[in-house]
Amino acid sequence: MATTSNNYAEAAMLIRKPVAEVFQAFIDPTVTTKFWFTKSSGKLEVDKTIEWTWEMYNHTFQVTAKEIIANEKILLQWGDDSESQVEWHFKTLEEGAFITIQSTGFKGSTDELISQIRDATGGFTWVLAGLKAYLEHNIQLNLVADRYPSGLS
Numbered sequence: 001m002a003t004t005s006n007n008y009a010e011a012a013m014l015i016r017k018p019v020a021e022v023f024q025a026f027i028d029p030t031v032t033t034k035f036w037f038t039k040s041s042g043k044l045e046v047d048k049t050i051e052w053t054w055e056m057y058n059h060t061f062q063v064t065a066k067e068i069i070a071n072e073k074i075l076l077q078w079g080d081d082s083e084s085q086v087e088w089h090f091k092t093l094e095e096g097a098f099i100t101i102q103s104t105g106f107k108g109s110t111d112e113l114i115s116q117i118r119d120a121t122g123g124f125t126w127v128l129a130g131l132k133a134y135l136e137h138n139i140q141l142n143l144v145a146d147r148y149p150s151g152l153s
Contacts, residue, residue, distance in 0.1 A: 007113055009120035012100040013128040017135045019090050019097035023071045025131055026088060034140055035130035044068060044076075056145045081105060086124075099128060123147075 015022045025031040029040030029052075039053040044065045053060040066085070067075040074088040084105035091098040103120040106113050126143040133139045 007104070007106045007117065009103040009106075009117045009124065010100065011121055011124035011128055012098065013125075013132060014093065014096055014098050015128075015132050015135055016096035019071045019092045021135065022097040022099060022131070023074075023090050025135060026074055027068070031134075035134045036127050036144055044074065054144070057148065078103065078105070083107075099131075101128065 025035075027044045029037075029043060033040065037052040038055040041051040042048070044050060044063075046065050046068050049062050049064045051060050051062055062079060063086075064077040065074065066077055067073060071092075072090055076086045078084040078086050084103075086101065086103045089100045089102075091100075101124045103124065106116045106120075108116065123144075126147060130141050130143040133141045133143075
């Protein structure tokens with residue numbers, strides 16, 4: 001994960017499961033929908049554009065896998081901007097899998113950059129926490145859905 005500036009967001013966490021199981025949780029939408037988005041147009045595959053939907057927010061987003069190395073790395077183009085990327089790194093530890101997610105390609109004024117980096121860091125932290133609860137304890141915490149409940153302005 002080499003970045004050329006400090007304009008990136010990062011979240012990381014230990015998941016006490018084998019790295020192959022954790023890696024598959026991000027590739028296979030039948031698992032990912034248990035802790036992140038609610039619908040997907042398919043599994044992640046290199047050079048294939050996939051749509052992810054968060055039905056609770058009526059929001060659909062496209063990602064394109066640029067690189068997938070089994071149990072080691074996933075690199076996605078985030079949306080239609082080729083500079084906007086999200087990269088997962090998976091490391092096997094004695095206790096389980098350590099995942100680092102780094103998001104790059106933010107643009108805008110200083111205030112806009114700070115807001116985007118804060119939102120991405122927080123968002124990916126919720127994703128990792130939800131994954132941890134699901135894989136380790138078979139609990140769906142609904143963290144992403146509950147972050148912005150209806151009724152908030």
